[in-house]
Amino acid sequence: MRFLTQKLLALAAFAAPAFAGEIAKPSTDSTDNFQRFSAVPVLGYTEETQYQFGAMAIIFFKPEFEGGKASELDLSFYGTSRKQVTGSISPKFYLLNDRISGNVELHYEDWVGNYFARKNNPDIDDYRKFDRQTFYLKTHINTNFGTKQWHPDFKYGLFFEFNSTNIDFNNYHYHGSIEEPENTDGWRNGIGYHLSIDTRDNTNWARHGYLVQWGHYFYNKGLGDYSYTHQELDIRGYSEFIWNTSMAVGFLWQRVDGNAPFDKLAGSDGLKRFRGVEKNYFYGEQAMFLQVEFRKKLFWRLAGDIFFEGGKTGDYFSDLMRNKWHRSLGFGGRFALNKKENLYARCELSWVDFKNVGMTMYVRDAF
Template sequence: MKGIALIPYRYRKIITPIVCVMASLMASAQVNDTTEIKPNFAVYPAIAYSPETSFQLGVMAFLVFNKNPDTTQSSRPNLITPKIIYSIRNQLTIGVDAQFYLKNNLRWLMDSEFLNFPDYFFGVGTGTSPDTKELYTRQYFNTNGSLMKSRNSIHFGGLLFDIEYDDIQDIKKNGLLATEHPIGIDGGRVMGLGLGFVMDSRNHNLYPTKGKYIRIGALWYGPMTGSQYQYSNYSFDYRQYQRLFNDNSVLAFQFLTNLNYGDVPFFKLSKLGGKRNLRGIENSNLYTDKNAIYGQIEGRQHLFWRIGGVLFAAVGQVFDSFSEFDVENMRATYGIGGRFQVMKHQPLNVRLDLGFSDNGQHAFYFAIQEAF
């Protein structure tokens, strides 16, 4: 209960209705397909480490509403993965990822997370250095996702949403943040609504071995959406999967572009690094700017029992405008990882990755599902 008490009341007012919505969606999934739903549930301890948080301990749960293999939706089970992680530095992370495939070809995806922990600010742009940084405290809650409808279970279109509240604390007088004074230093509400299109021909949403995934999205932030910051975001995400030597080998590829226009708060800028792209950059705040382009490739191999391994590599760049895009500023990373299938009859993995970057850094990542 000590960790829950760290959540300020203003965040609890936001989190409570989201939990209620997810509960109703779970009930709806069960009611709509009473004869088909076969729930799978698993709980595992979480142990992780990062320079910002030191050692972290917690618990992760996996709840999968598995469709009957004879139905056309067997490759798209409903998934909920909540987690609670607490660090030895009194830092709290509470999050839940959810994927719901409902009746009438409706698809609801949502990621929600509350964090209260120190973060680093390195500045903005490609000229930042790992040695020039400022430690501050960032307390925030974010929920983002989409509600889309399809006529053929492959092509989806619908609404996108992004809701966030940030509280920036412990800014040092005459420090890097105070000196550069980036947009967003006062924190506040960031709320965006938009439209999205998805083409999803993957043979499974948890661990695809063939098919493509293409997502095009546009989000607008401003007074009309309740946001204290006014800007727009445009994204393009292309992924492709194919088997290699046999059914146990998969080659995965991703190309992503994320573009922002307007007064973007520094904590919402495009980034390189983290658990989903350019793994190996020690802190995802090291390279940030309005725009980012990156590509990554990953070879995935089942080894034995429920154990697998991967090799990955990636290149990318952040930039303020296309006139500043320069191939010489590209960053590169590579690495190796291990996989553990948490459920015997579901291809849902927990992964541990070790990445290295061309700037001499390395980083560990512990996460749920594949990076892409």
């Protein structure tokens, strides 16, 4: 997301309450002090949305066994002073003694977006506005049935997405040279698989271990309106650092082949991979991201982080290798929604390409 310098004070004033405290204090019982519920307001300001107003809430469910992982139900809704609206319901579950896990995301948004054209180095001040209405249901399911005996950390699973999107460029006047993309509206329905080796000690804030995951997702006109494939390799490592600080290192490579809509190509997402820019600020058929982050708990429910990110895109591998890196340096504050589960909401500022300031608010870590 893009920010003007004169708005930084307003941004800080309106973003701070999101980390001021929990709306509902966690309920406890006399035996295990299990936290049932947590919520925070969404209050912020960005150049893309202007003022944001809403709330996020998480309901926690007791693990099936001692030391097991807690299932969750995530709820979020917010609107903006630019008449943008978004909401989501997302259960995250662990079943059969954590042998099956996954998440489901039901999401709707009526949004105003900016199209910067398909390139690695766009002009941040040259874009076409569009209206987007999106509804999607997305599911990831993982299991280690049949593999636990020979590799307990190996998992495999399925991916499903049902996505209906309508995009309209006609409501805004534009006098530049950026042409409208060809592929916009329609159903983007797909199915795929992923394979992973996951030794992380915690899926929210990991302090030890690593994750290596390969995903291959297929979208076909037999299911929707587009035919393309999406491949990605996600590698992450975690370790302890000095002064009780944890260090996280991430690498992501993405590739999209076929007749994909412009908003489904490989590129920045603005929340987890290259924070502080709008979704698909830079994008192409392939994308690569490198991330390093240092996280530290401070006191009470507060924590902080500093990070460095690099990212670039290209339409084929040699193009990707030639293109210049986008770079981002940033820091943020965190508020613990559930200390036992190491679940934090975060608010971060980014210095994008050492020229523009961006902001990100999200629940859970970027990687």
